[in-house]
Amino acid sequence: MDERPLDKPGRRDRRRRALRWVALVLAGSWLGYLLLGNLFLNTALGPWAINRKPERFQMHWERGLTAWPGQVALWNPQVQGHTGSVLWNVRGDKASGRIALLPLLRRELRFPSIEVEGVTAMLDRGDRRLAPARPGGWSLRFDRIASDSVRGGRFGELGLEGEGWAELGLFKQLRGGPLEVTPSRLRFERARVTLDSASVLDEAVLDARLAMDRHTGAQTSGLHKLLRTEAGLSIEGRTSALEVQRTDPRRLTLQPVPARGRGRVAGRIGWNRGVLTPGSRLDWTAPVSMASRDGRATLEVGLEVDRDIHLRVRLPEQVDDSGDALAIDAQLQVEGAEVPLEKPRSLLPRTSGHLVGSWQFASLGWLGTFFADVPWLTLDGAGRVDADLRLVAGEPAAGSRIEVPGVDVTADVMGNRVQGRARALGSLQGGVDGEPGGLRPRLELQLDRFSITADHGRGARYVEGRDLSLQVQATEPLPRTLLAMPGSPVTSVAASAAPPPGAALARAGRALAARLRFDDASVPDLRAYNRYLPRSHLRFDGGSGRLSGDLTVDGAGAVGQGWLRVRGRDTRLHAAGLALRGNVDIHTRLRRAGIEDGRFNIDGSQVRLDGISLVEPDGRTRRGWWARVDLVRARLDWDAATDRKDAADVDVEGRARITMKDVGFLLALYSQRREYPRWIERLIDAGQARVTGDVRWRDDVLVLDDLVANNDRFDVNARLRLQGRKRRGNLYARWGVLSMAVDVDGARRDFHLLRARQWYDAQPSYIR
Template identity: 50%
Template sequence: MSRIPPRWRLWGRRIALGVVGLYAVYLIAGNLFLNTPIGEWTANRKPEKFHIEWGPGVTWWPGRVTVWDVKLGGQAGRTRWAVQADKASGRVAILPLLHKEVRVPDVTASGVTGDVDTVGARRPPPVARPGGWILNFQRIRSDSIRGGRYAGLVLEGDGRAEVGFYKQLRGGALELMPSTAHFDRARLSVGKQELLSEGRIDAHFAIARHTRAQASGIRKLVLTDASLELQGKVAALRTGVDAAGKMSFATVPGQGTANAKIGFARGTITPGSTLRWHMPITGKDVSGHARAGALDVGLDAGRDLHVTARSPAQADNPLSLDADLVVRGTQIPLQDPRSLLPRSSGHVVGRWQFSSLRWLGAFFTDATWLSLDGAGLVDADLRVVDGRVAVGSRVSVPEVEATAHVMGNRIRGRARAEGRLDGGKDGEPLPSLELVMERFNIAADDAPDRPYVDGRDLRLSMQTVKPFRREQLKQADAMQRVREALKARLTFSNAHVPDLRAHNRYLPQQHLRFDGGSGTLSGDLTLDGAGDVGTGSVRIGASNARMHVAGLALRGNIDVDTPLRRADLTGHSFNIDGTRVGLTGISFTEPSGESRSGWWARIQLERARMDWDRPISIDARANVTMKDVGFLLSLFSKQREYPKWVYKMIDSGQAQVGANIRWKGETLVLDRVVASNQRYDLKARLKLRGKSRTGSLYAKWGLLSCAVGVNNGQRDFHLVRAQQWYDSQPDLR
């Protein structure tokens, strides 16, 4: 046996001592680095972007580290994240550090939880610069993941995962290496609402290497491959409806089932993906009756996406759904999810409680003067073609709050509505809507809290006759297009008017007003798309009404039937030819206190024009048949001031009267009044303006004649050359 030379043994001992010394130095320096603030200070140079904390740590070999109570966190953009682990062990490759690469071939963690939140303040991304350090974590694994949280969504269970990622700092490339995650006894919840229990989750995911300039935000999904398998119990849905018709939702743990196998490849759902979701529905309606049902949702991916949702109708459950839609292709439009609609066709049939039905009016009529609101059930049968509701679709609403604004009045009531889509000449759908208000009221737009009409059974039929889209409102002839696009008919009869004085807002109250009584109001009006009346009729009736007419107090029965035909397109001017006014059982009292009763008149207007603006103005020729001329005589003077023979004319039978009527503001003019029968003739002109009263009257009975001039409170009688005096008086203006 050869002997080792002493010099070699000396160098061997020196080398061994040097290695031991270096190892001792590493042990001291490495463990001091881990267990003093030096380590965390070195790692947390930019804590606003990334920070790490740990408790005790130990390293027994260069590149091998074990730490306990690890906490990591950071923020990118608006996303703030944090990860906690009870223990983490890993290996760092030493040589790549010389090339500014932190390569971690393997990390094992235990007791892992994570949190992700979205914050309001966005952290701007770093400007891309060359030379950034590379973080290359090739394998991070844990067999004891307790759960995680994303905003309000919480995942709990027994999990394991294996993840790898590559990131170059200073705005360099990012890659998520093929990774996996698995959870048993998984539980998903939002707040106190449980969504999944006793679940099993298997996920695979990867993101191709890219820079921020190549893909940022949601565009990263275009470079993502993922798959998800999920089974478990899912929550049931518990519904409730309050007295106002507003619907509430809550979940009931663990009464439904879910099975999903979904693949995602670079922005598309992979063929063979399936989803089956069964959710029981329980709850109570407004009356407190228990309701029960179930919702089943399905997804099948082949060349296209086939989506189904069914909740069968039941006698004790007003909520139902039967939807069957096919979405062409499997591409998911990540930037604009609404572009899925033009690819969708099928049908949706169902019944559902909406907290607000405001959308319904815009959907079927787009009429700004009609609004539907309030909570309510909707019974729908919709045909969908290329994302648009197609001809043959219908919507029924048993009860909705409806408001229409017509001619300065607000009509409001609870209504039932039926909407449908009919086909036009070119096949384009033309919406129509039928409304029936079982009870309604009418109030002035400027006094909506003081309705003056209460009625029943108001009907509003609306039909789109020409297609019109909102973008056309920018065109020069938009208003005319709006008027022509829609036609409507509004009808009601014998609505109750509790106090006829409500009509005084439209009357020149100094000389024509209601002083009391009640009556009825009926209407049959056609409207255009702008809500303006085109044609129709309005009828007012009253029994034992009290009126003030040109200084005389009247009481009796009134019936006014006014046909309307709009005379211009921009204002509220109407042709009212053929208007009929019936006065029966009239008693009136002169200012002197003398009274008469049993008087009547039938009035018909010709060449009549009315402006609806408040107060109403009228310019018309009236043909009147009246019991006698006593009322006309009382307009000019007291009975005792006339010659005695004048009032004998009153007993000479009914008279035919013609007159021009002009009524505008506080001015009322009766001009070219001619009354006659076989025994007498009477002519008159009278102008009432404010407190002013001017005019003249001429009466002839056989050989006797009389004229009287009225100038406010002064009366001038002419018994000689009465006709010549009357003819010499100027026309009224």
């Protein structure tokens, strides 16, 4: 017999009513949540509540659905934001996921899982940078965002599309809080990568992995985020052909042209907080052609990482119809696998290897700094560079050479500016036996055509020539750290390209020497040289000529030694009030006397006058006169930096030895022939004379002193001082037992026929 008590009917009814009320409350709550939650998602209330800072963050969707608390589904969602100077945007066809409710109590919006369909992303740089928000704010935690239908994205000019799969984990605290990316993965098949809408990679398989340590923007920004990143990329696919195109008159670029052919890329790159991981490898090939030719070559790029980084690049030479060329053959090794993001140029001291190639540079100004860092020489303009560089620890080594078919050259020498377009050949030579380490840079410039302009380029162009040679050579080994090639791909960079001041400039003067040579340059108008002459007493009145020269110049721009030669045919001259016409040959030999000024010895300089027609003061014309002037001992003071725009400060002082056809020119400087005694005619006709004397020419003052002219039949002594319109001097002449003297003071002439020698000897000398 069962003795358990039976439930009373009232107790069972109360239990049923309680359960019914609980069910009704739950159902009412669910219905209320269903109503309010879906109203929130499908009215303006949701976007209004979320998009309180639209300039920083916005989220929009077409429609939404929530069936129970924490579960949300959105159709056509779009999330976009502006962080610093970066704009980002993510779109999808549908997103569904869960929101953890309890973390809301600690101001954390946590999504344990989100599934997204049809994802595209965009990342770009904005026009302005937002100021940092005030600290504090909600935390966003996405434990898992997954999609098996990622369509692609755009990152600046780089685009990606294909069939993708992704799984991402992310933590971010708003208002400047920390960011963390938990281990994430992205995989694409049949991927296509574009650059500015042109395909560079297709039919590709991409597999990327990424994780980033938690950090704030204040702690790490920009590329420095990679120092907190662990990543890997596996890639395999077809590359597009490349075409070398001229985007402007000064620059060549590589543009992808898929229709020209295909190459291959395969490899795996690993990255661990600033270091390429051992085992990383990449091989890239692509056909390359020049825009104006059908020729085609293959670009080969290879990267391998073990304890060091090994890079190889090879492209056979491509040349188009205009002469532009592109070629490279490089085998480089970078010591260690660390990549210095903050100072990428610090990779250079770790780089060694061999680089051969041709490339078009928008500016060739670095050539002068690299091979001839002197203040008086400037190289510029766009052009092609053919290089053969050997690198040791980031520095060009002996045997390196660079050839440039065309570069603009400007050289300032002795106050004149030489300009032209040159072929350049630069080389680095090692020190000779017994010298310490270092290199001797050498630069050879060959100007097919050139011009010379006075007054450092501010004056008139007065010389046009061909085939000028300029060689700059280090006279002592220079430490490799002094060499630099700014703007070039593989060299060290100097701290400054400005000329070194003070002692450094003096050292440059000693360390470098140049030689400038040219022959038979055209001088259309010899009057251009009047700026160097005392024009009241010696000047060119017309005629053309030829100029040749061979000068050595030190690193500071000072001429050391050499010669200049001016030759004129049918030249019109004005000399001490007399008009001459004929052929002139002036050969000036220079040897620097002062280290820091413009003093030169010009011993051995010569002046040749041939076929001269001479108009004497009385109007009589004599033809066929000639003279040979040799400066036995002479000094030249040169100051091209004068403020006078029409002249340079030139002083000459020395002793001359002269041979002339006769003394007619000398006598004509003092008086008209009809004023002399009649026997002077016989003295003039007595044949050539040997003359010695002292010469001083300073500014507009020309002085001739202690002139002694004689042969076996006569003697002539003279002194003369010319200043502006003033003429002062005296002369003594003897023919056998006959003699005379004349004193000149302006237009006055006093003849002394008695005791002429005693009178002349009593007159003072002009040069003491």
